[in-house]
Amino acid sequence: ALLSIANAVKEFELRGLLLLRGDKPVEGVIVNDIGSEEALILLRKKGYNFPIGLLLSLNYPLERIIDRVSMKADFYYVLNYSDHKFDILREVSKAARKNGSKIYVFILLGIGKNLKLFKKLEQPFIYPEELYETLLKLRDIVDGIILSSPLDPVRGINVLMKYAI
Numbered sequence: 001a002l003l004s005i006a007n008a009v010k011e012f013e014l015r016g017l018l019l020l021r022g023d024k025p026v027e028g029v030i031v032n033d034i035g036s037e038e039a040l041i042l043l044r045k046k047g048y049n050f051p052i053g054l055l056l057s058l059n060y061p062l063e064r065i066i067d068r069v070s071m072k073a074d075f076y077y078v079l080n081y082s083d084h085k086f087d088i089l090r091e092v093s094k095a096a097r098k099n100g101s102k103i104y105v106f107i108l109l110g111i112g113k114n115l116k117l118f119k120k121l122e123q124p125f126i127y128p129e130e131l132y133e134t135l136l137k138l139r140d141i142v143d144g145i146i147l148s149s150p151l152d153p154v155r156g157i158n159v160l161m162k163y164a165i
Contacts, residue, residue, distance in 0.1 A: 002039050006048050016051030017043075018077055037071055053077055056092065058085045069095045075102040075143070082124035086137065093141040102143040107134065109149040109156050117151065131163040 009017045019036040034042070036054055043052055051074035056065055058080040069076065069092060076096055081089060093103050110118055110125035118125045126134050131147075138145060149156025 002034060002042070003046070006043055006046070009050055010048060014050065016053060016074065018053040018055070018075075019073075020055050037068070040071055040073055051075055055079060058082075058088055058092075062088055062091060065092055066095050069099065069101065072099045073101055075104060077146070078103060078105040078142075080124055081105050081107055083126070083130075083134070083137075085124075089138075090141050103141070104144040104146060105138060105142045106146045106148065109147055109159060111149055111152050111155050111159060113151040114149065128159040128163060131159060135164050 006017065008014075019039045021036065040052055040054060053075040054068065054071060054073040054077070056068060056076045056078045058065070058078060065088070076092075078089065078092070089103075089105065096103050108114070108118060108123055108125035109131065110127050115125075117123075135145065147156070147160060149159070
């Protein structure tokens with residue numbers, strides 16, 4: 001399946017491929033024979049030259065995250081960011097930049113309907129009034145930010161326009 005996906009990325013000239021395990025599929029079975037790190041190595045050996053990325057979770061100890069960054073993926077998609085993990089993200093960013101890798105951080109915007117869900121799931125999020133300062137703080141250490149406001153995307157766009165643009 002991995003090589004089929006990689007061939008599709010190449011054929012359709014997509015900008016890259018983020019390797020992840022994902023949740024258990026609704027239909028079919030989980031492919032347990034290769035992890036994302038092994039997949040990265042395999043795709044490089046096979047000569048695929050599009051950008052390949054890995055997930056990083058800031059819930060792991062810094063040393064373990066830095067070990068993953070040493071894989072030298074082209075980019076990393078960072079999950080579980082919150083303001084109290086800023087120093088960890090800064091160290092991860094330094095390590096990634098030494099390798100020529102890019103960092104994209106995923107941030108949940110806590111508004112309306114999703115606040116209760118985020119709290120129940122213990123997911124880190126920021127409030128709308130924190131958005132501008134968060135973006136300023138991150139702009140020199142990450143290459144991009146993925147802002148998500150599940151269950152309330154229109155309000156999320158309005159918050160983005162009000163506080164960040």
